[in-house]
Amino acid sequence: MKWLAALSLLLILPVQPASARLSHADIAAAGIDPPADARIPRDTRWTDQHGQSVRLGDVIGGKPVVLLFADYTCGHVCGPGMTLTGGALADGTLMPGRDVAFVILGLDPKDGPTQARAMAAARLKGLPQVARAAQLLSGDRETVARAERALGFTAVYDPATDQFAHDASAYIFNVKGELTALLPETALVAPVLHKALESAGDVKAKQQQGIIAHIATVCYGFAAAHGIYGRSIVTALQIGGMLMILGFGFFFLRMARRHRDAA
Numbered sequence: 001m002k003w004l005a006a007l008s009l010l011l012i013l014p015v016q017p018a019s020a021r022l023s024h025a026d027i028a029a030a031g032i033d034p035p036a037d038a039r040i041p042r043d044t045r046w047t048d049q050h051g052q053s054v055r056l057g058d059v060i061g062g063k064p065v066v067l068l069f070a071d072y073t074c075g076h077v078c079g080p081g082m083t084l085t086g087g088a089l090a091d092g093t094l095m096p097g098r099d100v101a102f103v104i105l106g107l108d109p110k111d112g113p114t115q116a117r118a119m120a121a122a123r124l125k126g127l128p129q130v131a132r133a134a135q136l137l138s139g140d141r142e143t144v145a146r147a148e149r150a151l152g153f154t155a156v157y158d159p160a161t162d163q164f165a166h167d168a169s170a171y172i173f174n175v176k177g178e179l180t181a182l183l184p185e186t187a188l189v190a191p192v193l194h195k196a197l198e199s200a201g202d203v204k205a206k207q208q209q210g211i212i213a214h215i216a217t218v219c220y221g222f223a224a225a226h227g228i229y230g231r232s233i234v235t236a237l238q239i240g241g242m243l244m245i246l247g248f249g250f251f252f253l254r255m256a257r258r259h260r261d262a263a
Contacts, residue, residue, distance in 0.1 A: 021160040030165040034152035038179040041150040046137035049116040060101040065173040072115035081185030086130040091190035097133030106138040
């Protein structure tokens, strides 16, 4: 399964230690509160990972959309979240690029195509179909702020570390560009993502975040506020992924042995 490959990649990628710069009040300001009529900002103009100027509406076409906000030089949750979301997309029945658009909006106006390509190369390795379909976009400060306002997304910048405290949720939009679901990037699996995409037209536009989505926010915020513990949190995610892979490996090995004995 592709999501197992994504978990495997997550285990070997480096995690940067966080520095204690942002206050608890700063971190509390980060989060998601989308308006009831939230829609993807189609008419905003960005630069894609190839250096081309693109209109967001043209990028997504008439497809449902999985959208992430990410800092392309992030050392915390952004990278693992992209990897796990990509793995869930790869294991679904909807083909990325053909049936569903996968869009990442860069948070940092200082980043551009070079940083976007580097993140995609590191975080979508082993997921070729997703890597080809992914649209990693960067924009100026006004464009980024406009997208954040449209979707009720608030990130807090830490100039001392050049990092952001922010929520790590995947936005799901239907073919009309209406927000239909928020899913936690760090807990996405193919069945959950597929169900959200399939039922996008039947879900109310405004969704309440589940506790997992809130945990994803706290994880990044805790890392930014408490320094070395940031490494411990992401390491815990990596260990959990390793245990999951080992568990599935043991299961498939037992099934193979039973099949061989039965033969």
